[in-house]
Amino acid sequence: MLSKFRLFSILLLTCLGADAMAQEGVNSPSKNTSATDKYRVCWNADPTTKATIAWNQQSGKPGKVYFDTKDHGRDVKKYAESQKIDRVQKYDGMKNCFIRLSGLKPDTPYYFCIEDETGISRRLSFHTAPVEPKPFTFIAGGDSRNFKDVRIAANMTCEKLRPLFIAFTGDMINKDEAPEWVEWLDDWQQVISKDGHVIPIVAHRGNHERRPETIHHHFDTPMDAFFAFSIGGELFRYYTLNSEIPATGAQEAWLDRDLAAYSKKTTHLVAGYHKPMRPHVSAKKEGDNPMAWADNFYKYGVDLSIESDSHVMKRTHPLKPDADGVEGFSTSLNDPKATVYIGEGCWGAPLRAADDGKPWTLDTESFNGIDWIQVSKDDIQVKTIKITNTARIEPARTLSSFEDPKGITLWEAKGGTVLTIPADR
């Protein structure tokens, strides 16, 4: 016969078990009863107050987003705000749904779920950018087009480092066709942490995004995929440029206008685009189209430029355009107008030999890697992560931490592991 104590213990354990099961069940934040998948948060405009939530609607009508600065799990009734669909785009066999949130609070976590005819999605979250000039991190890289294992490992590395956003500088896929995009968007789910935190993507167009509308249709960027935004008030302005359309003409005119308006008051100016001006791979043609921006960069003092496409990693000295220099550039140390160039696209594309270094190259090497960048009042710091032993990297506990987690492997580049670009005086 069971003693009273044992009977009580069994009852207690049964109740606790049922509770745990309930937690894992209906209220589990990771459960998805909706017909939605392939989630992403896209930054295409002022990320201190705006964000676009995107997903694929597998069936039925597009869902509605419930959101709040407080976490209510999957209990949509408790969310303070909701918003209906802004844009539906059938493309590549998917039904891409976009909800453009605006009027958000800066530097604030937002929790959200999507409710559709079938049910409720997992509970996800993202963090808006600050308007205060506080330090933050972002990850930059591109060219994920061929090797799924490297692509996933790089995505998982991002998830572990919890940067404020990812600047993805093009060539997500190889053939710009449906099966590759379906797979790529599934792999992108690896940037979402177990607790549902989604790292926003700033999507750039590469030459493998052969259809001019691809980036617009998968990430809701402007059609021409060039735009700019600021973070931290006057701390930082980021230029998403499109090297696959003429760099001159409308794009250059816009760039010149925007830099004229922001360069004097902004501490750090950073640009990202796909094709490098001067590739560090000999088989690659010189990037005479993006080279058209070099004079604007120097005129307005763009501090850092992020390139992709060649499938090697590189860092340059601070450079200025120079007709008498090598390939149109020369080193210009302690020059507040000079630009440091990094890149060039190793997120899973076939690596190439780094066989085209210049006198103004700081270092170049061939390995799978992404750039991890911290922006603060004093400087921009760049660490380059080698995509290896991802499982061993200890996840960061806080957003925008720049401490090296256990298990990370950094590129010991010439000039030092950390590349520092001081703020202009």
Ligand SMILES: [Fe+2]
């Ligand atoms: Fe490319």
